[in-house]
Amino acid sequence: MSDDTEFFSQRDRMAFRRFALNRLKSGTFDLGDGAELARQLDLQDRPDEVGNNVLDLSLMSLRQYFAHAYRNRRPDGSRFRVYPAFVNGRIPNAFAWEFRQVHLCGVYLGLASVCHEFSLFCLAQQTTFPDIGDPSVETSPESIDGFPPGFWLYQAGTDLDEAEQIARWSSLQPRDHHRKQAVEYLTILMLRFVWLHELCHGLNGHVGLAKSHGWVPYLHENGVEPSRGIAKRQIQCLEFDADQSALYMLCRIQTDGLENIPGLCDWSLPERLALSIFAAYATTWILDEYARGPDAPEETDHPDPYQRLHNLIWTLASNVAPIVPDLKPIHMACLGEVGRVAQVIPSFLKPDMIIHDLRAKTLEAELSGFQEDLSRLRGDLVPYRYTQRQKS
Ligand SMILES: [Zn+2]
Numbered sequence: 001m002s003d004d005t006e007f008f009s010q011r012d013r014m015a016f017r018r019f020a021l022n023r024l025k026s027g028t029f030d031l032g033d034g035a036e037l038a039r040q041l042d043l044q045d046r047p048d049e050v051g052n053n054v055l056d057l058s059l060m061s062l063r064q065y066f067a068h069a070y071r072n073r074r075p076d077g078s079r080f081r082v083y084p085a086f087v088n089g090r091i092p093n094a095f096a097w098e099f100r101q102v103h104l105c106g107v108y109l110g111l112a113s114v115c116h117e118f119s120l121f122c123l124a125q126q127t128t129f130p131d132i133g134d135p136s137v138e139t140s141p142e143s144i145d146g147f148p149p150g151f152w153l154y155q156a157g158t159d160l161d162e163a164e165q166i167a168r169w170s171s172l173q174p175r176d177h178h179r180k181q182a183v184e185y186l187t188i189l190m191l192r193f194v195w196l197h198e199l200c201h202g203l204n205g206h207v208g209l210a211k212s213h214g215w216v217p218y219l220h221e222n223g224v225e226p227s228r229g230i231a232k233r234q235i236q237c238l239e240f241d242a243d244q245s246a247l248y249m250l251c252r253i254q255t256d257g258l259e260n261i262p263g264l265c266d267w268s269l270p271e272r273l274a275l276s277i278f279a280a281y282a283t284t285w286i287l288d289e290y291a292r293g294p295d296a297p298e299e300t301d302h303p304d305p306y307q308r309l310h311n312l313i314w315t316l317a318s319n320v321a322p323i324v325p326d327l328k329p330i331h332m333a334c335l336g337e338v339g340r341v342a343q344v345i346p347s348f349l350k351p352d353m354i355i356h357d358l359r360a361k362t363l364e365a366e367l368s369g370f371q372e373d374l375s376r377l378r379g380d381l382v383p384y385r386y387t388q389r390q391k392s
Helices: 010-023 034-041 052-071 109-123 162-170 177-203 206-213 232-255 269-292 305-323 327-344 351-357 361-384
Strands: 082-087 094-099 102-108
Touching: 010 082, 010 094, 010 102, 052 082, 052 109, 052 177, 082 109, 082 177, 094 177, 094 206, 102 109, 102 177, 109 177, 109 269, 109 327, 177 206, 177 232, 177 269, 206 232, 206 361, 232 269, 232 305, 232 361, 269 305, 269 327, 305 327, 305 351, 305 361, 327 351
Parallel strands: 082 102
Antiparallel strands: 094 102
16 A cells, blocks of 8 residues: 655645635635745744744644644554644634545634634733732733624724734733743644544544535534535534544644644643643633624534533543543633633633533533434444554
8 A cells, every 4th residue: 555645735725725825715824925925925024923933833742743644543443643733714614625635624813813812811811810920010911892702803903003003912912921922822722623623523533424415515613514404413513423533633632742733842741731721721712702703604503512512511521531540620720820821811711611511411411412312323324433443
């Protein structure tokens, strides 16, 4: 069997660009494009949506992880190929699809921008992340014009003149050096969870199954192009499955000592795990907040974000706890942080409610129902799944 494993080749890069241009009507942002994009958009002196180094770092980091996936094959022997890049679109969205024999994973710059602004706001508070740097020097800014932190630049910031944009944006910058660094770490971990979620849509056979049935034009995260009405339940099951696998991988990166972001590697394992889990939880709030905003579609084929959060907690208990013996205190530390952030972002996740709802029979029954449907669906996914079981 051929061993055609040139990682992230020029051919695959062109396939990504072609798909983004023709199907998503968007340009792309790839490794090395940072300087060019900054020049074209004159971003150097403006409150850029995300520092270009964060985008490059995010892509470089995840490519190391994605490269491992090339070992996987379908039952018919075909090898997994994947190409990740950013899509130059303002909506906080992400997608996965297969095009010209390569799995494409795309995160929209709009989502990166929201994650970055959210991280800035969180680390600029005196009351959050008390163990990082010196929070007492922070200015604890209020959310700009009442927009949920993360959504100001997306919803309103670009309507302002440049000087006002810069002044407003500057108010969100943490002062402490370690907290500035932590903004990058949190942004990258939130994006990593999304990248892994898109990777798992490909690896777990979701893209192959959805494509073979013509369920959707591509898998995406924010309901901008709804499925064709025949597979809402199935699509929801696939979303839960991708979240489960992505959270498991997110934690395995830490437990296996594979963290590759300079600086973050120096944190202890419990600290890295707690921030990773916080990052994954925060993405469910971002989906929820977007769904409440003016651009959200009236209907979506995706699961309720709060159900997704509980699906993540269930995954921790059933899949991650066996590999992390002291997960409970780590999770309590994470929920403590969730609580401190909820003090400064009123719509954020509420730990008391989360803990209370862990015992809510309705929610438990809904999630069990999805899990049963997912177990049935796994049979249909077998021909499209990529695994390492086969030897060539
Ligand atoms: Zn998805």
